[in-house]
Amino acid sequence: MQFEFATANRILFGEGRISEAGVLAAGLGRKALLALGAPTALSDPLLESLASAGVQVVVFRVQGEPTLKTARQGAALARQEGCELAIGFGGGAALDAAKAIAALATNPGDPLDYLEVIGRGQPLAQTPLPVLAIPTTAGTGSEVTRNAVLGSPEHGVKASLRHPALLPRIALVDPELTYGLPPEITASTGMDALVQVIEPLVCATPNPLVDALCREAIGRGARALPRAVEDGSDHFARREMSFVSLCGGLALANAKLGAVHGFAAAIGGSYPAPHGAICAALLAPVMAANLRALRQRAPQSPALERYAEVARQVTGNPQAMPEDGVAWAQELASRIAIPPLSAYGLRRESYSEVAAAAARASSMKGNPVMLQEEELVGVLEAAE
Numbered sequence: 208m209q210f211e212f213a214t215a216n217r218i219l220f221g222e223g224r225i226s227e228a229g230v231l232a233a234g235l236g237r238k239a240l241l242a243l244g245a246p247t248a249l250s251d252p253l254l255e256s257l258a259s260a261g262v263q264v265v266v267f268r269v270q271g272e273p274t275l276k277t278a279r280q281g282a283a284l285a286r287q288e289g290c291e292l293a294i295g296f297g298g299g300a301a302l303d304a305a306k307a308i309a310a311l312a313t314n315p316g317d318p319l320d321y322l323e324v325i326g327r328g329q330p331l332a333q334t335p336l337p338v339l340a341i342p343t344t345a346g347t348g349s350e351v352t353r354n355a356v357l358g359s360p361e362h363g364v365k366a367s368l369r370h371p372a373l374l375p376r377i378a379l380v381d382p383e384l385t386y387g388l389p390p391e392i393t394a395s396t397g398m399d400a401l402v403q404v405i406e407p408l409v410c411a412t413p414n415p416l417v418d419a420l421c422r423e424a425i426g427r428g429a430r431a432l433p434r435a436v437e438d439g440s441d442h443f444a445r446r447e448m449s450f451v452s453l454c455g456g457l458a459l460a461n462a463k464l465g466a467v468h469g470f471a472a473a474i475g476g477s478y479p480a481p482h483g484a485i486c487a488a489l490l491a492p493v494m495a496a497n498l499r500a501l502r503q504r505a506p507q508s509p510a511l512e513r514y515a516e517v518a519r520q521v522t523g524n525p526q527a528m529p530e531d532g533v534a535w536a537q538e539l540a541s542r543i544a545i546p547p548l549s550a551y552g553l554r555r556e557s558y559s560e561v562a563a564a565a566a567r568a569s570s571m572k573g574n575p576v577m578l579q580e581e582e583l584v585g586v587l588e589a590a591e
Contacts, residue, residue, distance in 0.1 A: 210414040212461045213371055214351045215340070215378040220453065222446070225252050225381045228294075228341060229260030235337040235376060236291025237262060240312075242281060242305035244269040244297025245343045249384065253296055253341065265290060269297060272475070272482065273304040274358040278318045278368075282311035285336065294339045295375075298396065299347025299356075299482065302340045306373045307355035309336035318357060323569055324366045325359055331370045340375035343384040345435075345448035346396025346483050348403055348456020350378035356472075356482075364476035364564060374460070382442070382449040390436050394543040397432040397448050398487030403455030404428065405490070407462035409497075409513045410573040417462040422520070424454035429521035429535070436543045463573020466493045466565070470586065473564035480551035487545040491536035492589035498529050500576045510575035549591045558587045 219227065232239055239257065241264050243250055257264055265288045267281050285293065285308055293312070295305030311318060313333040319326040340350035349355075354369040388396070407413070408421040431447035438444070459468075470493070471485045494514070501508050511529060518532030519525055553561070562583035565571060578586075 208415065210416065210461070212414065212416045213353065213374060214457055214460065215375045217376070218351065218378045218380070218453070220380045220450070222381060222383045224379055225341070225384060226256055228253050228339065228379060229256035229258070229262060231377050231379065232257055232262045232292065232294060232339050233260040235339060238288065238290050239264050239292050239294050240281065240285040240288065240290040240305075240308060241266050241294045241296060242269050242301045242308060243267065244301030244304070249343060249387070250296055267308070269301045269304045272300045272358055273307060273355070274360065275318050277304055278307040278311055278357055281308035285312040290336065292337045292339065294341065296341045296343065298342065298344040299349040302342060302347070302349035303355040303357070305338055305340065306335070306349070306375065307357060307368050309338050310355070310368060310370070310373055312336050318368060321368050322357065322366045323369060324567065325362045325364060326366065331372055335372050338375040339377045339379065341379045341381070341384070342452070344388060344392065344396045345385050345445070345452040346399040348400065348452050348454070348459065350375055350380060351453060351456040352460040358476050360476070362476065365472045367569065380449055380453055382446040385445050385449060386439065386442065388439065390439065391544070393439065394436045394545060395481055395483035395487050396452070397428070397435060398490060398540070398545065399483035400448060400452040400455045401425070401428045401432065402467050402486045402490050403459050403464070404451060405517055406465040406467060406573065407458040408517065409510045409575050410463035410465055411575050412463050412573065414462040417458045420454045420458050424451045425517060426520040427451055433539065433542055464570040465574040466497065466571055466578060466586065469565045469568040469571030469574065470561070472568040472570060473561050474548070474553065478551045478553055480548070484546060484551075485548070487540060488548050488590045489586065491533050491540060492586045494533045494536060495589065496578060496582050496586050497574065497576055498533065500578055500582060505576055508575060547591050548587065553587070553591070555588070555591070558584045561587060
């Protein structure tokens with residue numbers, strides 16, 4: 208048995224904890240670059256807390272998912288203003304932007320010097336600025352991951368800036384910040400959170416500590432997500448989804464993902480589709496393809512029993528078979544109105560190209576079985 212587990216230095220969880228942000232930030236520095244992706248009204252309590260603690264703030268707006276340009280501009284601003292820490296406040300995009308900015312503010316060169324897949328993959332030589340990560344959605348778990356996903360329109364993909372030093376110094380998870388999320392964002396981010404506790408459990412190189420987190424989170428998410436989508440004022444469901452999202456971040460930072468995220472990297476870099484929505488549309492088709500491939504080519508794989516475990520967790524049926532998990536994922540996607548991939552402009556003539564790009568994605572290496580080109584195309588057909 209060999210594994211590694213690393214996470215943020217501190218994790219604070221609970222309603223109302225946003226009031227502690229100022230004191231926490233002041234312990235990291237006196238001038239902060241705030242990567243802000245949330246509405247201004249939501250950020251007012253944060254800004255008040257920072258001001259009361261004597262922390263100066265330089266606001267950097269994050270519009271949409273971060274790109275190479277976002278990281279370059281934010282890092283230049285942080286250096287110009289002499290920022291001593293970075294704060295990410297918003298969804299995964301804002302948190303990833305904060306982490307990338309923190310790294311590039313102290314390390315010379317361009318993001319492509321350090322990016323995986325499309326870049327040179329060099330390690331960070333200098334310690335990044337400390338990061339305080341505060342999510343306002345329940346999906347990516349970026350507050351406890353060691354990577355920052357950046358889009359590159361010129362390459363047509365998303366790739367990660369990855370290093371243990373990118374782990375935020377402090378993760379502050381306040382479920383109250385998610386209470387106002389509209390149903391469609393609750394649905395897509397929540398499905399992303401579920402994927403991020405399912406894929407690490409069935410991945411090719413599982414981690415026993417990650418397994419425990421996933422087993423704790425999968426059933427909670429399966430029960431809470433439809434409740435949170437259908438009744439946004441259900442505070443118990445909101446709290447549960449914030450916890451599931453946190454577990455997903457802890458899981459993906461310390462184990463592998465799989466084909467869902469391999470496709471998401473390829474599609475998200477070329478189409479105007481939110482990451483969570485892509486993952487949501489692909490969960491059931493990928494599960495189905497993996498089960499067929501495992502039964503055909505690796506019938507002794509422990510991943511089959513792990514898929515059965517997922518099915519038992521999400522259905523509540525102790526006799527559930529792996530395929531029952533697929534049926535549950537399909538029914539949930541329909542119940543919470545997940546759009547098909549065609550809604551974002553993906554067409555059949557592009558399937559082979561997208562499948563080839565997905566096969567090269569780093570997340571695909573964690574899939575429990577190697578999917579062949581026709582199987583990858585079949586996944587896209589099932590998600591259209």
